[in-house]
Amino acid sequence: MSHLPLAPKPEDLGIDPEKLDALFARARRDVDDGTVPSCQLAVARQGKLARFETYGRAVQGGEEKPATGDTLYSIFSSTKAIAGVATWVLIEDGLLRIEEKVGDIIPEFATNGKENITVEQTMLHIGGYPLAPLGPREWGTREGRLGAMARWRLNWEPGTQYQYHATSAHWVLMEILERRTGKDFRPYIRERLLDPLQLDNVFVGLPDSEQDRVADCKYMGPPEPPPGGWGETTPETILRFNEPAQRTVGVPGGGGIARAADIALFYQALVNGGEGWNGTRVLKPETIDYATTVRTKEFHKEPLMGHPINRALTVIVAGDDGFAHARGFGKHNSARAFGHNGAGGQIAWGDPETGLSFCYLTDGHLPDMVASGRKSVALSSLADNCLA
Numbered sequence: 001m002s003h004l005p006l007a008p009k010p011e012d013l014g015i016d017p018e019k020l021d022a023l024f025a026r027a028r029r030d031v032d033d034g035t036v037p038s039c040q041l042a043v044a045r046q047g048k049l050a051r052f053e054t055y056g057r058a059v060q061g062g063e064e065k066p067a068t069g070d071t072l073y074s075i076f077s078s079t080k081a082i083a084g085v086a087t088w089v090l091i092e093d094g095l096l097r098i099e100e101k102v103g104d105i106i107p108e109f110a111t112n113g114k115e116n117i118t119v120e121q122t123m124l125h126i127g128g129y130p131l132a133p134l135g136p137r138e139w140g141t142r143e144g145r146l147g148a149m150a151r152w153r154l155n156w157e158p159g160t161q162y163q164y165h166a167t168s169a170h171w172v173l174m175e176i177l178e179r180r181t182g183k184d185f186r187p188y189i190r191e192r193l194l195d196p197l198q199l200d201n202v203f204v205g206l207p208d209s210e211q212d213r214v215a216d217c218k219y220m221g222p223p224e225p226p227p228g229g230w231g232e233t234t235p236e237t238i239l240r241f242n243e244p245a246q247r248t249v250g251v252p253g254g255g256g257i258a259r260a261a262d263i264a265l266f267y268q269a270l271v272n273g274g275e276g277w278n279g280t281r282v283l284k285p286e287t288i289d290y291a292t293t294v295r296t297k298e299f300h301k302e303p304l305m306g307h308p309i310n311r312a313l314t315v316i317v318a319g320d321d322g323f324a325h326a327r328g329f330g331k332h333n334s335a336r337a338f339g340h341n342g343a344g345g346q347i348a349w350g351d352p353e354t355g356l357s358f359c360y361l362t363d364g365h366l367p368d369m370v371a372s373g374r375k376s377v378a379l380s381s382l383a384d385n386c387l388a
Contacts (some may be wrong), residue, residue: 004261005048005277013045016388023382024053027360031056036364037218038067042264043383044357047277052261058363061212072201072214072257073361074241076342079256082204083170084314086177086189092287095180098123105176108146112153121158122172123313124296125165128158132168136240140249145171162300162309170253186250197269197276201259205250214257215363216242224367238343238365260359267339267350267357292317292338315340330380347376351384358383
């Protein structure tokens with residue numbers, strides 16, 4: 001296991017050890033009672049880890065064995081924050097303005113009524129093309145992705161409503177990144193964000209050498225698509241990420257692979273003004289403030305639950321309107337907490353008011369969104385209550 005900045009005692013970070021124990025006991029309970037085969041979680045503050053643990057057994061490299069601190073997990077839509085932060089870098093570097101039209105940057109995209117969609121609308125999931133098809137058969141090559149973008153049609157008028165763009169929006173954002181930087185998005189994310197922060201165990205595009213470390217995803221019930229439909233986010237697609245070939249693609253909306261400790265440390269950089277645990281700065285504080293400001297409107301509501309979605313530029317913000325729990329945050333998170341959870345139970349957030357960051361990952365995919373949401377709130381509530 002690579003070096004991790006682990007505090008000698010949680011108290012050194014202003015964290016109550018008994019409250020921390022309660023969080024980790026709650027996570028372990030789900031493994032012990034068979035709710036999930038394994039899980040991994042981490043809490044961090046002040047640029048250091050308060051605790052990092054892994055419980056259970058998982059299929060890794062085709063063999064079931066104990067999950068350890070070296071085990072990697074599919075983080076699914078928690079990947080969106082990593083790809084999104086890469087676009088924040090473009091904004092900071094003067095390479096992108098959110099009011100630009102996507103079609104002016106990607107001419108292939110400007111078809112079938114999509115000519116006036118803005119970068120901001122794409123980042124907020126209000127672009128109007130949530131069900132745009134682009135699955136494993138096409139997303140492995142740039143030619144396949146561009147061909148699909150040209151065929152995409154609008155599901156509704158851009159900006160008029162919110163609907164989750166499961167993978168389409170982030171493929172567009174990464175094509176914009178490639179056009180503006182001249183670099184493939186995968187090495188760009190590695191070189192501009194992950195390597196400077198020494199996050200060696202976060203991958204958007206997994207090397208072959210790391211494949212045997214990944215815990216295969218397992219459905220913990222009948223594999224059913226999410227209610228309301230999320231485009232190609234079907235059980236078949238989720239399980240395709242057990243295939244090494246799909247992990248290497250680095251799907252920016254859901255194909256990331258990571259350890260919980262590294263994701264918690266990634267958020268530490270974001271809640272500490274862009275400075276990582278090693279003292280390296282990757283973003284300016286004002287860029288982070290700009291990117292984490294809520295931009296969706298009151299009428300941009302979650303289609304199933306009916307609450308305002310509270311989206312900033314590629315991340316979700318807890319808010320102070322009483323619906324933070326519905327957005328996957330805990331009962332004690334501040335209104336400024338932000339992050340992005342992932343399918344089946346993955347949790348990832350940082351809170352700039354408290355300085356806490358938290359990540360929970362599992363190979364046990366909970367198909368029931370209500371059960372998964374309740375577990376996320378329970379774990380997040382224990383995590384965000386850890387301060388002494």
